[in-house]
Amino acid sequence: MSDSAPNFEADERIKAEPLISRLMKRPELGAIAGVLLVTIFFLITADSAMFTASGIINFMTPAAQLGILAIGAALLMIGGEFDLSIGSMVAFSGLFFGVCVMVWGLPLIVAIPLTFVFSACVGAINGFIVIRSGLPSFIVTLAFLFILRGLSLVGLKWASGGSTQLRGVRDATENDWLAPFFSGDAFPGFFAWLAEAGLIETFQNGTPKVPGMPVEILWFIAIALVATYVLLRTPIGNWIFAAGGDANAATNSGVPVRKVKVTLFMVTACCAALVAIITVIDAGSTDARRGFQKEFEAIIAAVIGGCLLTGGYGSAIGAFFGSIIFGMVVIGLTYTGFDQDWFQVFLGGMLLIAVLFNNAIRKRVTGER
Amino acid sequence: MSEDSKFHHGEVKDSVPPIVQMKNIEKHFGNIIALAGVSFDIRPGECHCLLGDNGAGKSTFIKTMSGVHQPTHGEILFEGKPMSFATPRDSMEAGIATVFQDLAMIPLMSVARNFFMGREPTKGRGLTKRFDVEQANEITMTEMRKMGINLRGPDQAVGTLSGGERQTVAIARAVYFGAKVLILDEPTSALGVRQTSNVLATIDKVRSQGVGVVFISHNVRHALAVGDRFTVLNRGKTLGTAKRGEISPEELQDLMAGGQELAQLEGSLEGTV
Ligand SMILES: Nc1ncnc2c1ncn2[C@@H]1O[C@H](COP(=O)(O)OP(=O)(O)OP(=O)(O)O)[C@@H](O)[C@H]1O
Numbered sequence A: 001m002s003d004s005a006p007n008f009e010a011d012e013r014i015k016a017e018p019l020i021s022r023l024m025k026r027p028e029l030g031a032i033a034g035v036l037l038v039t040i041f042f043l044i045t046a047d048s049a050m051f052t053a054s055g056i057i058n059f060m061t062p063a064a065q066l067g068i069l070a071i072g073a074a075l076l077m078i079g080g081e082f083d084l085s086i087g088s089m090v091a092f093s094g095l096f097f098g099v100c101v102m103v104w105g106l107p108l109i110v111a112i113p114l115t116f117v118f119s120a121c122v123g124a125i126n127g128f129i130v131i132r133s134g135l136p137s138f139i140v141t142l143a144f145l146f147i148l149r150g151l152s153l154v155g156l157k158w159a160s161g162g163s164t165q166l167r168g169v170r171d172a173t174e175n176d177w178l179a180p181f182f183s184g185d186a187f188p189g190f191f192a193w194l195a196e197a198g199l200i201e202t203f204q205n206g207t208p209k210v211p212g213m214p215v216e217i218l219w220f221i222a223i224a225l226v227a228t229y230v231l232l233r234t235p236i237g238n239w240i241f242a243a244g245g246d247a248n249a250a251t252n253s254g255v256p257v258r259k260v261k262v263t264l265f266m267v268t269a270c271c272a273a274l275v276a277i278i279t280v281i282d283a284g285s286t287d288a289r290r291g292f293q294k295e296f297e298a299i300i301a302a303v304i305g306g307c308l309l310t311g312g313y314g315s316a317i318g319a320f321f322g323s324i325i326f327g328m329v330v331i332g333l334t335y336t337g338f339d340q341d342w343f344q345v346f347l348g349g350m351l352l353i354a355v356l357f358n359n360a361i362r363k364r365v366t367g368e369r
Numbered sequence B: 001m002s003e004d005s006k007f008h009h010g011e012v013k014d015s016v017p018p019i020v021q022m023k024n025i026e027k028h029f030g031n032i033i034a035l036a037g038v039s040f041d042i043r044p045g046e047c048h049c050l051l052g053d054n055g056a057g058k059s060t061f062i063k064t065m066s067g068v069h070q071p072t073h074g075e076i077l078f079e080g081k082p083m084s085f086a087t088p089r090d091s092m093e094a095g096i097a098t099v100f101q102d103l104a105m106i107p108l109m110s111v112a113r114n115f116f117m118g119r120e121p122t123k124g125r126g127l128t129k130r131f132d133v134e135q136a137n138e139i140t141m142t143e144m145r146k147m148g149i150n151l152r153g154p155d156q157a158v159g160t161l162s163g164g165e166r167q168t169v170a171i172a173r174a175v176y177f178g179a180k181v182l183i184l185d186e187p188t189s190a191l192g193v194r195q196t197s198n199v200l201a202t203i204d205k206v207r208s209q210g211v212g213v214v215f216i217s218h219n220v221r222h223a224l225a226v227g228d229r230f231t232v233l234n235r236g237k238t239l240g241t242a243k244r245g246e247i248s249p250e251e252l253q254d255l256m257a258g259g260q261e262l263a264q265l266e267g268s269l270e271g272t273v
């Protein structure tokens, strides 16, 4: 953890610790190194267009959508649990949101909070079953992976009268004052100014190629910062580490482990709901395949970011960088001459390296020999 | 085995009402009867030793006092009022701090984070209310130094500490938070000579501040050095409570071993036990 040591009198039994070995103990180090490596790789192999403003936005947008999930998954993993149902949760809360807007005709100011509350409840059900039964969360949430995906299909058919897609969300939300917070691009004025100043590329008519910062990137950054602050600088953060490190020891030390874990399940579900809301408004429709396999990608990003599968260790910033690696690899390959399908090989390789690396780091931290 | 120790022993006045009174506590785990009706009380300013063989039920008993287990039968009075601690947090808030036999520490977390786990100091208000890491670090280092251990740094992970250092962190933590009752479950099992006498001296010190100490040990010498009263458990039952001076070390040792066997053993080991 990042507690900076105040200056106590030096102990003759510690060697001065070089910066590099101090850094080696940071959980997010692997992910940052990974970002550098991947960047260098694409600087060499990819078309230079990848690292222009529009290229960066191109890979940051999917990175952000995944990252919001990955940060939720990382918090939950640090707290010692898994959620395999987040991908299905995106579809399910997308359906609920779509129904709110299209079937019930609710304005966003009602539909969005309602979607969050609904998703948090589903997350809480997940959490309660895991806590009450004492079963591994892996198996309980695997069941929910299928249950929620199936319910999304059934619900969509009901709401749309037989199809697996619910269209027209964009038209219904276009003029809502809340929509700009969840869709489109932020700071268009700033980007126009940048274009005028010649700092970013423009089309021939002078409008910038990048009209603004996609809002999901802002959400992504904000959530990463808040999650990091909570983890490292609040009592609740300490409880999350403790609950994941050893639930029994934490309970005996007065940490409300059950509450912490259920809350984390709810937070993860809310992250899924946020991604659902953003992507549904953006696409203007919701369908049953939304969020498909995102649970694996989110967990991979969290692991690349330094989370241990056994819990009690990891970081939100790590998951942030893990997701960026993900986005860079998915999109970056299209800028290179490589076959797109190398993506999966790349991904598996990254995961393997990350897990080996994390294992070594954990041994360093705990002094395991 | 000297009965006269350097400590000022607490005067166990019968008139002083106990802080915690446990009446006829029974605890069953499924078909296992771990405790079959144990009564016990702890008064302010005394050190009450709980002795007994392995598996006698000592840990189970103190866990019902610190809210980890709920007794199957029996009654717990806290400062005279019936009390049921649903969680360890409840008992902590009442001023009971415990060093568990397994220490309840998280190896992956730093010493300071372990020290304040569940009771983090905060600064700021409202949304800026946050974990005061600097204060936590400082208190941890100070408290550890008081116990005779110079930590390399408050951000060292507990997993890298030696067994005795780990035990000392747990003791220092409990002493720091034990406002009314301090429960120590075999706190000296991994400690060196200096740290052990430090712990015994600490018990003496907090006792003189009016804290009630429950001390579990397998070492009769340690128990006699600080104890004011001695309760012996055997197979889930009390063999009785004796005041200091009412019982000789030999008798106590025999009781702890559950009776006669030790006498025979002692013969074959030529008095080394
Ligand atoms: N959670 C549990 N489930 C079932 N049986 C238990 C449980 N906890 C304790 N026991 C049983 O209760 C009995 C008393 O155990 P306890 O840990 O209290 O002994 P102890 O006196 O602390 O022993 P030691 O000196 O070895 O620490 C043992 O026989 C043990 O097997």
Ligand SMILES: [Mg+2]
Pocket: B058, B059, B060, B101, B185
């Ligand atoms: Mg025990």
